[in-house]
Amino acid sequence: MHKGVEKSVGVRMIEVRNLSQTFQTAKGPLQVLTDVNLDIPRGDFVAVIGRSGAGKSTFLRTLNGLLIPTAGRVVVNGTDITRLSKRELQKYRRTVGFIFQQFNLVNRLSALDNVLHGRLGYLSAWRGLLGLYTEVDYRIAREQLQRVDLAAKESARVDSLSGGQQQRVAIARAMAQQPTLMLADEPAANLDPVLSEEVMRTLKRFNEQDGVTVVINIHALDLALKYAKRIVAFKRGRVVFDGAPEQLSQDLVDDLYERKEMLV
Amino acid sequence: MSGLLFYVLLGLLLAVLAGVAKGSMRRWVVGAGLALLVVFAAFPFSRARGFLSRDTVDPTLLALVPTFPLLLLVPLSVLVALVLARWGGRAAGLGGVLGGVAAIIAAGWWYAQPAQIVRLHPVEGLIELLIALGVAASIALLSFSRPKQRVPILIGAVVAGVLAFVWFHAPQGGGVYLPKSLGYYKLLFPTPPATQQEIAEAYNRALPELNAIRKELGQDELQPIRSLADLQGALPQQASSQGYRLVQPATTQYGAFAVFFLAGLMLGAGLMQLGSPRLQEPDDFRAGILIALVASFLIPAFDATEFDLNKLVVGWPFLQQFADRAWPPLLADPAAERYPLQEVLSQIAVTVQMALVGTFLAAIFAMPLSFLAARNVTAGTPLMRSVFYATRLFLNVLRGVPTLIIALILVAAVGLGPFAGVMAIAIHSLTELGKLYSEAIENADKGPVEALESTGAAGVNVVRWAILPQVLPLFISYTIYNFEINFRSSLVLGLVGAGGIGYFINEKMASGQYDQMMVGVIAIVVVVNIIDFASSWLRSRLV
Numbered sequence: 001m002h003k004g005v006e007k008s009v010g011v012r013m014i015e016v017r018n019l020s021q022t023f024q025t026a027k028g029p030l031q032v033l034t035d036v037n038l039d040i041p042r043g044d045f046v047a048v049i050g051r052s053g054a055g056k057s058t059f060l061r062t063l064n065g066l067l068i069p070t071a072g073r074v075v076v077n078g079t080d081i082t083r084l085s086k087r088e089l090q091k092y093r094r095t096v097g098f099i100f101q102q103f104n105l106v107n108r109l110s111a112l113d114n115v116l117h118g119r120l121g122y123l124s125a126w127r128g129l130l131g132l133y134t135e136v137d138y139r140i141a142r143e144q145l146q147r148v149d150l151a152a153k154e155s156a157r158v159d160s161l162s163g164g165q166q167q168r169v170a171i172a173r174a175m176a177q178q179p180t181l182m183l184a185d186e187p188a189a190n191l192d193p194v195l196s197e198e199v200m201r202t203l204k205r206f207n208e209q210d211g212v213t214v215v216i217n218i219h220a221l222d223l224a225l226k227y228a229k230r231i232v233a234f235k236r237g238r239v240v241f242d243g244a245p246e247q248l249s250q251d252l253v254d255d256l257y258e259r260k261e262m263l264v
Numbered sequence: 265m266s267g268l269l270f271y272v273l274l275g276l277l278l279a280v281l282a283g284v285a286k287g288s289m290r291r292w293v294v295g296a297g298l299a300l301l302v303v304f305a306a307f308p309f310s311r312a313r314g315f316l317s318r319d320t321v322d323p324t325l326l327a328l329v330p331t332f333p334l335l336l337l338v339p340l341s342v343l344v345a346l347v348l349a350r351w352g353g354r355a356a357g358l359g360g361v362l363g364g365v366a367a368i369i370a371a372g373w374w375y376a377q378p379a380q381i382v383r384l385h386p387v388e389g390l391i392e393l394l395i396a397l398g399v400a401a402s403i404a405l406l407s408f409s410r411p412k413q414r415v416p417i418l419i420g421a422v423v424a425g426v427l428a429f430v431w432f433h434a435p436q437g438g439g440v441y442l443p444k445s446l447g448y449y450k451l452l453f454p455t456p457p458a459t460q461q462e463i464a465e466a467y468n469r470a471l472p473e474l475n476a477i478r479k480e481l482g483q484d485e486l487q488p489i490r491s492l493a494d495l496q497g498a499l500p501q502q503a504s505s506q507g508y509r510l511v512q513p514a515t516t517q518y519g520a521f522a523v524f525f526l527a528g529l530m531l532g533a534g535l536m537q538l539g540s541p542r543l544q545e546p547d548d549f550r551a552g553i554l555i556a557l558v559a560s561f562l563i564p565a566f567d568a569t570e571f572d573l574n575k576l577v578v579g580w581p582f583l584q585q586f587a588d589r590a591w592p593p594l595l596a597d598p599a600a601e602r603y604p605l606q607e608v609l610s611q612i613a614v615t616v617q618m619a620l621v622g623t624f625l626a627a628i629f630a631m632p633l634s635f636l637a638a639r640n641v642t643a644g645t646p647l648m649r650s651v652f653y654a655t656r657l658f659l660n661v662l663r664g665v666p667t668l669i670i671a672l673i674l675v676a677a678v679g680l681g682p683f684a685g686v687m688a689i690a691i692h693s694l695t696e697l698g699k700l701y702s703e704a705i706e707n708a709d710k711g712p713v714e715a716l717e718s719t720g721a722a723g724v725n726v727v728r729w730a731i732l733p734q735v736l737p738l739f740i741s742y743t744i745y746n747f748e749i750n751f752r753s754s755l756v757l758g759l760v761g762a763g764g765i766g767y768f769i770n771e772k773m774a775s776g777q778y779d780q781m782m783v784g785v786i787a788i789v790v791v792v793n794i795i796d797f798a799s800s801w802l803r804s805r806l807v
Contacts, residue, residue: 104711104712120729125725177719
């Protein structure tokens with residue numbers, strides 16, 4: 001019934017084969033991803049780096065099934081997610097947490113309500129419609145709020161929280177899904193350096209304590225080098241580097257960002 | 265004639281006002297010139313009578329050209345003025361002056377002409393051609409927004425244009441439904457003196473018979489005529505049915521006022537352009553086209569709405585009498601057992617209650633409907649898409665029917681009283697709220713929607729938890745605003761018998777009890793303002 005979504009296949013979490021993505025724009029077709037091949041093992045912490053428009057966001061959205069690729073396969077946990085039905089896709093998505101640059105919280109609701117949204121995928125449609133979460137759902141949601149140090153703010157409307165707090169609510173929402181995979185699209189880009197570090201530390205903690213595989217798009221190279229176990233670099237839709245942070249050479253970074261001198 | 269000179273002065277005055285506003289004057293020369301060309305070809309200028317009043321033809325300047333070629337001076341002088349305007353500077357000013365003067369002289373000369381007999385020559389197919397061009401042009405406009413399908417759209421436009429022409433031109437098509445349009449535009453050709461003499465003699469021959477009838481009716485006898493210029497009133501029936509008409513240059517139509525006004529404007533603008541030629545701007549021709557467009561729509565509209573300040577002067581005594589009898593308002597007259605204030609307050613309450621119930625019903629039904637009418641919510645499957653289009657169509661068609669008309673029909677169905685009003689308000693508000701709500705849904709932030717989709721929530725739950733919390737305050741705000749509008753429209757609904765204070769006012773107006781009616785009017789002013797204030801205060805606290 002779960003069609004292998006929760007069936008574990010070895011240590012390989014994500015397997016991307018010959019992935020290409022082309023968008024139809026007003027100016028004609030635009031090739032965003034070209035022949036991407038990648039393997040990500042379970043429990044990895046991968047930082048995807050590259051300039052704006054290099055295809056990082058498209059890659060991440062494809063992993064989540066928000067975009068259907070033009071060509072190629074994406075196998076997560078042994079399931080090819082590019083050929084799922086709508087219902088199967090919903091089942092897959094509840095095992096994948098997604099964190100957005102803009103937080104994407106529902107502003108008029110409380111922090112707890114927003115975290116509970118992470119449990120919607122586990123409820124039947126009508127229970128969700130009436131907001132009839134189970135005791136377990138409440139326990140998980142409160143637990144996750146606690147882990148991001150926001151237990152005291154559970155009934156505060158999220159638009160009354162600071163940016164850093166809002167992003168932590170969003171992380172708690174993703175964690176309430178009890179995901180095996182966590183995707184984060186520039187989670188720190190809207191935050192100041194101190195809060196950025198905080199968000200990265202939180203993700204790192206979940207990675208280490210819960211064994212959640214984390215794939216994160218990030219602009220700030222210093223944060224990527226400091227927190228990630230592995231770096232994948234995109235340039236113009238192609239993977240140009242895939243390895244440990246120490247292996248990333250200065251020349252490659254210069255080439256990646258198409259500049260003469262490293263400014264950081 | 266002096267009346268027409270008044271319009272010249274009016275044009276000059278407008279030119280002076282435009283000059284005081286410190287703009288380029290050339291655009292006014294161009295605008296007046298282009299508008300004059302429109303007037304020349306399309307506005308009724310004079311009147312030509314036949315036997316019956318429906319035989320009357322109002323010819324344009326262009327239609328009069330075969331009879332009176334000097335009228336060609338109007339478009340020719342305008343064209344010269346436009347060419348000189350292109351040149352710019354003092355030449356443009358000179359063109360305006362010359363064009364304006366020539367147009368005034370040519371048109372003025374026409375008014376000095378005696379009455380004469382002309383023969384009609386309908387221009388076949390002209391109106392049909394204009395309709396066909398309109399159809400083709402409006403389809404061709406689509407090709408701007410869809411450049412990829414330009415060729416098929418243009419072909420479709422041509423085909424539709426040809427079909428429109430064929431249908432309108434056919435006697436069983438346009439001939440049945442728009443009988444006036446076939447051969448609507450008529451040119452007036454002169455008649456040889458011999459024919460005119462014949463018609464006059466025929467008139468004289470029929471005169472004894474006609475006079476016998478007139479005597480019976482107690483009217484004066486008519487004298488035999490020597491020429492048609494002496495003819496009073498109508499043309500003989502036979503001549504009329506043969507296509508002859510009596511043109512009377514002295515009877516002016518609104519096109520004549522337009523010609524003199526525009527010529528005056530052109531003259532004045534030309535004079536001021538001579539004075540300050542450097543004020544001209546590169547886009548004067550575009551501005552001129554805009555001025556001409558406005559003039560060509562505005563001038564016929566004034567005529568069609570029978571705009572005449574003189575009527576206000578004539579009606580002044582009534583207004584005075586009304587004011588005398590309406591003030592002071594009669595609040596109560598216990599001796600005669602009349603209690604207008606009491607009645608007004610009860611009826612105002614009914615009116616507010618009508619608006620309340622109508623708005624409530626509309627909101628209840630609009631809420632689910634608006635989700636079906638929102639593009640972003642119905643994007644999923646082809647079935648949902650078609651539901652979306654059906655809902656949109658339903659709301660758009662129904663929204664076109666005003667509350668008053670729904671009320672008129674419902675009063676006939678369910679009888680006089682507030683129930684018809686409530687239903688009319690509910691039905692019309694449903695369409696307004698449905699549109700406002702669905703726009704709010706479409707404008708909701710997509711971020712939370714994406715976030716909830718990525719948690720694996722079902723579609724209905726994404727709508728419930730990502731969209732509904734965002735739009736609910738807007739829904740409430742729109743509903744309050746709609747209540748405000750509904751209160752005002754329920755005032756008018758009383759006039760068609762759908763209950764409330766409007767009914768009271770209508771009744772008191774009809775029976776001449778203006779002092780009682782005044783109580784209602786004052787109450788409406790007060791309550792409208794209270795509701796406006798309360799509604800905007802409430803809405804400002806919501807968002």
